[in-house]
Structures are given as C-alpha cells and as structure tokens.
Amino acid sequence: MFRPKQPFEGKEEIEARLTEINHDGLTAISSQCISFARDRPDDFMNYLRHAWKQEGPTLRKDEDLLNALQKVELSLGDDIGLVHDDDGMFYIDLLAALKSGNESGAVEFPRRVLELYLRIQAACDIKGEDALKQMTREWFKDDPVLLTEKGWHRSSECYVEAPEYLSNVITGPILLPSPKSWDVSSFELAALEKFYRETLQVDDGSLDAVLKELDKKPDFHHSKQLYGVLNEIWTKISRDDLPRLREYFKANQCIILSEDDTERYTLGDCIWAPKLDCPKNASKSFPELQTLFVSVLGMKKTNIGLVYHKIVNFIRSVSIFGEPREQKARRLLVALSQDVEDYGSYIDKEKILESDIFPVVERGKHVMLRPASADFYIMDREAFQTEFRGKVPVLDIDHTTFWLLQPFFNWAGLQGRYLMSNIGSIRNAFVPGSVTETPAYIHPMRAKGLLRLAVHYRSPQTRTASGRESLARTLGKTRIHHLKDHSLFTTLKMKDFEGSHVASPLSEVYTCQNDDGLEIYLEKKSAEVATAVQLPLVLARFLMEDPNDESRSEMPVDAMLPGLIRTILRTNNHSLRSIKRILDEEGIVDVDKLENSPYIPANGAGELLELLAMGKGAQRSRDHGSRTNQDPKVTEVHGHEDDLTREFGSLSLQRNTDTTVTVWGSDSTK
Incomplete structure (x- = not known):
C-alpha cells in the first residue's frame, strides 16, 4: 500500500x-x-x-x-x-x-x-x-x-563504523572508510x-552489532568469536546497556557449547563448573571467558569440581603458610557440602570416602586425618562437644560446622555415624531433695489441647475409648516441677565402646509417669529454654507412644506436632481460651465432637447394625413377606450381634502415617 x-x-x-x-x-x-x-x-x-x-x-x-x-x-x-x-x-x-x-x-x-x-x-x-x-x-x-x-x-544490515576487533566478526557491511x-x-x-548517520540513521558497530550477529545463530567458532568480543567491550558498555545484555542472554538461546552439539541454550540453562564433567558446562568450552559469563552475565557457578580434585589429591598436597592440614580438610569438606545436593551425582563418592580427609579426634585426643572407613562418630548435638572427646573417636568439628556439613553427610550416607543414633543407653535422674515445691496440675484447657493432638495424629493410645479416657486422666494430672540448678543429669553410653559412660547436660527435662499422672521436672535456670525446645519434643514422644510395643525402638512424630505442643505450653494464662481457636484454625480434630459423632462405631453401633441389617431385611421381605412389627436388629442379625460389635468396636481409626516425621530414639530425652 x-x-x-x-x-x-x-x-x-x-x-x-x-x-x-x-x-x-x-x-x-x-x-x-x-x-x-x-x-x-x-x-x-x-x-x-x-x-x-x-x-x-x-x-x-x-x-x-x-x-x-x-x-x-x-x-x-x-x-x-x-x-x-x-x-x-x-x-x-x-x-x-x-x-x-x-x-x-x-x-x-x-x-x-x-x-x-x-x-x-x-x-x-x-x-x-x-x-x-x-x-x-x-x-x-x-x-x-x-x-x-x-x-x-x-x-x-550495515554499520557506519566499527572497531577493528569487531569488524572481523560481524558479517554486516561497514560503510566507512568508503571504498578507495x-x-x-x-x-x-x-x-x-x-x-x-542522520538521514539513513545507520548505527556504528557496537553491542547491537554483536547481538544482531547472535540473532543469526552462527556456528560454534563464530559464536566463540562474538563471545570474545563481548569480553573485550563489556567495560566500555554503558550502565544502561549492561542489564540489556544480561536480559538478552537470559531470554535467547544464544549459547552454543561445541561443534558436535548444535543445540543452543539460554544463560539459565548453563553452569560454570571448572573440572566438573557435567552437561551444559560453559567452562569446558570457554575457560578464558569466566569474567564475561560469570561476573558480567551472572551465570550460575560451582567450584565443586575443583574442590573434588583437591580432596582426592589431598594426601599429595603441600600445606603452605603454616595452615594446619586438618583446618584445610574442614574447609574443603564445607566447600563440597555447599553444592553436593545439586551436583554430587557428577563426582565419585567412593573416591572421596577413601581419601584421608576426615579429621578424627581419637581416644588419645590426637587429631588424625582418616578415610570414612575408619571408626569415628559425628557429634550431632552441642552437648556432645566436650563429653565424648577422648572417650570415643569423633569427627573434630564444632556444632556449627556440623550444620554446614549435613548436606555432605546425607549425600555420603554417613547419618549412621551420628552419635545420637549410636547411644546404647540414656539414664536420666535428678538429685533427691531438689524439688522446691509441689505445683498444681496444668490447666484443663492445656490438658484437653494435648489430648486433641494425640487423637488428631492417631496416637496408638487413642485407638479405643478406654485408651482415650486413660490418656485424658494422665494429662489432666500432669505437673511441671522446677528444680534447683544443677539437679538434673544424664548418663550416656555408646553401644560398642567400653568405658564410654559420660555425664552430659543433654537432658534439661526429666519425666516420670505413675498412677497419679505425669510428673515433669525442669531446672529453674533452663526452664524457659526447655519449655520452648525440649519439653515439646518429650511430650510429642510421650503422646505417640504405643503401650503395646515393647521394643519402642523408634517413635514416629509428625513434624508439626512439637510446634503445636509448644504453642499450648507457652500460651499466656489469661489467653487459655485461645488454645481451642488455634487448634481449630490448624484443623485439629475436636475430641468432644468426635466422641459424639454417630459415625464412630462405638457411639452409633445400633444405627450401624440397623443400616447393615436393612439389606438383608429387604431380601427377606421379598422371600417371606413383610414383618412390620418385628425388630430388624433382632430378626436379621440374630446370633451375630457380638461378632459385629466386636468388629466395629475394634475398628481402627488410624490412617496412613504422615511421611514427614521426626524420629527419636527410645530413651532420648531430646
């Protein structure tokens, strides 16, 4: 037109x-x-x-x-x-x-x-x-x-002028200088x-010239030349153009990594991973362009490949400037742990475990570098840091370093070395006469809240009406005693080491269940911390115990349960009515409504039997005529009432256990 x-x-x-x-x-x-x-x-x-x-x-x-x-x-x-x-x-x-x-x-x-x-x-x-x-x-x-x-x-398609380094890589004609x-x-x-410049508005060859060339999807060698040009000119690019350059690489498939692989990738598809044999690794194709891809464009980077090679060759490395080898080993393990969850599949786990990279404190308290096959444990509690050193071989790390190394321990399969899972026995006690006074029972609203949690999470103790009643009585007679300082102590023993008994401040909570209810003992100095941290865990284990399981080796506890118990315990005395509202908002089942539900077999057995009998009554009425004055519960279920009652009375209300659980040892007071 x-x-x-x-x-x-x-x-x-x-x-x-x-x-x-x-x-x-x-x-x-x-x-x-x-x-x-x-x-x-x-x-x-x-x-x-x-x-x-x-x-x-x-x-x-x-x-x-x-x-x-x-x-x-x-x-x-x-x-x-x-x-x-x-x-x-x-x-x-x-x-x-x-x-x-x-x-x-x-x-x-x-x-x-x-x-x-x-x-x-x-x-x-x-x-x-x-x-x-x-x-x-x-x-x-x-x-x-x-x-x-x-x-x-x-x-x-043209550019007025272009620097020499650009004129060699852009395919568009350059107008000046004009032909001789x-x-x-x-x-x-x-x-x-x-x-x-003014009438035709042709631009000089610069950043846009390179981007135009990349739009043409050039081959690997030409693309590499263009990346090299960007590496040279990025310092001359304006502050406004740098974000535009990054967005271009994020939004466009403009990265080609080899002659054999013709597929193109965006910036987010690639990784800068020196010495790591993984796909889409730009460092293998352009090792000299780290500044451009990582610092300028912001490509994801991991040093796990470099760390891996240092670890497997650690025994041959030379320590410089007097840094202890044990300290260097810790730093390498922490560096590996940072990215092992994402890139651990690209390194050889067995070679790492065979390397002398684990600083172990042996029984003589000497620190030696050992492979994973050596006997040592991992201290997974702050309280273990002093008690077990020198008595059993342990990894020489503090608790903060343990937290940093947890991804590595999980990846390497070393969770079985955690001290907590290797304790053979835990014995708690408190010094006689340290109880200062006898407190009152906890408020009924707190006790009822705890009962609701036990029922909601389908504790084995709440499967039957009698079990619920028994647990309700125990919770209603729960008292929290405050002891003098230094009154609680715990004795721990490792499974496989003789003479490994230690007294530990691990436990700040001691519980004792008797016919009168549940007695809980806390030291005054740590009562606030224990109520917030340890007591909710102890009560969660108590609520979920199976009285018929003699082994009690592991107690599965829903991850939300300790937090809800903590809320019940720490609610202000003036706001106890809010406990019910909080549990309602969290979707915790209401025990009163549950006990009165006609759909619970024990509550509505008659109605259920009548419902079941209706089918047989209809069949009999077709075969033998109507019996309007006869009680269908008697005529149709005669001789089977006890069996049906037994069947529904023992009907389990349990459903599949939540797969998100926290597991505690049978004698753990944590």
Missing part, C-alpha cells in the same frame, strides 16, 4: 495502480494514476516509483502503455519541477534505475553512486523536508540500494557520513 503525503480521495493509504482494464476490455493507464498526477503533481513521482515495483516489468513489454504513461509524465513535467529544479525524488529514481542495471553491485563508475547519495543529502538539507528524509530512510531500509564493498545492501575507488574528498566524506 502507498501512503501519499496527504490523504487522497479520503484515504490515508491507497493501492497505487498504473493500469486498469477499460470498458472495452483493454489494458490502459488507470484513472487513479491520471487523477493523482493531476491533483498531486508534487507527490506523483513517489506514486509512480511505488507502483512501478509491481507493474514495471509488465509495462516494459507493452510499448503502447509506455507511450501513454510518458504522455502523462510530460504533460505534468513543469508542474513537478523536474525541468527547472533538482528534486530529491529525482535522484532517488536515478539511483533505482542505476541499481536495477547493476544488480550484482559491480558498478562501472561507482562515483556516480556517491554523487547521487550526496545530491539526495543536499536536497534534504536545502528543503529541510522531514517527509523526504523519512521516505528516503524507509526506502533504504526496505530496499538494497546502499552500495558497499560487499555489494548492494539495506541500510538495516570512490575517491572521496574530505568535504564529500563529511556529507556522506551525515547522509549515513
């Missing part, structure tokens, strides 16, 4: 036509063409040039039509001003004619092209017409009429550069 300078016949855009079929069925110059030439002589050359693209090849073959078109042009020659005044459109048409006769770009006298460019620029400068500049700019952008050393090109055959003077050069 052609857009005239002013609307023509009420239309912003028209379909420019040179010919049409007349009433006699013959091809003739279109009435639109004649009208436009008459009404818009200043814009007719634009109309003619646009229509010629479509109909020019046909008109050339018809001499009569050409003559008719020439008559239209000649009759309007004075109006257009072609005779008396140079016009930018005139030179554009000359350029189009010159280009059509030299499609290959091998122009015999290339200065003629230069002179046309300069005359077009002069026309734009003299008349100052924005419309002419805009039309010229669009034409050069859409049509390949810009002559370069690489032939005819569109202005959108043009013999451009300094005056002409200034006008030509103005034509390129």
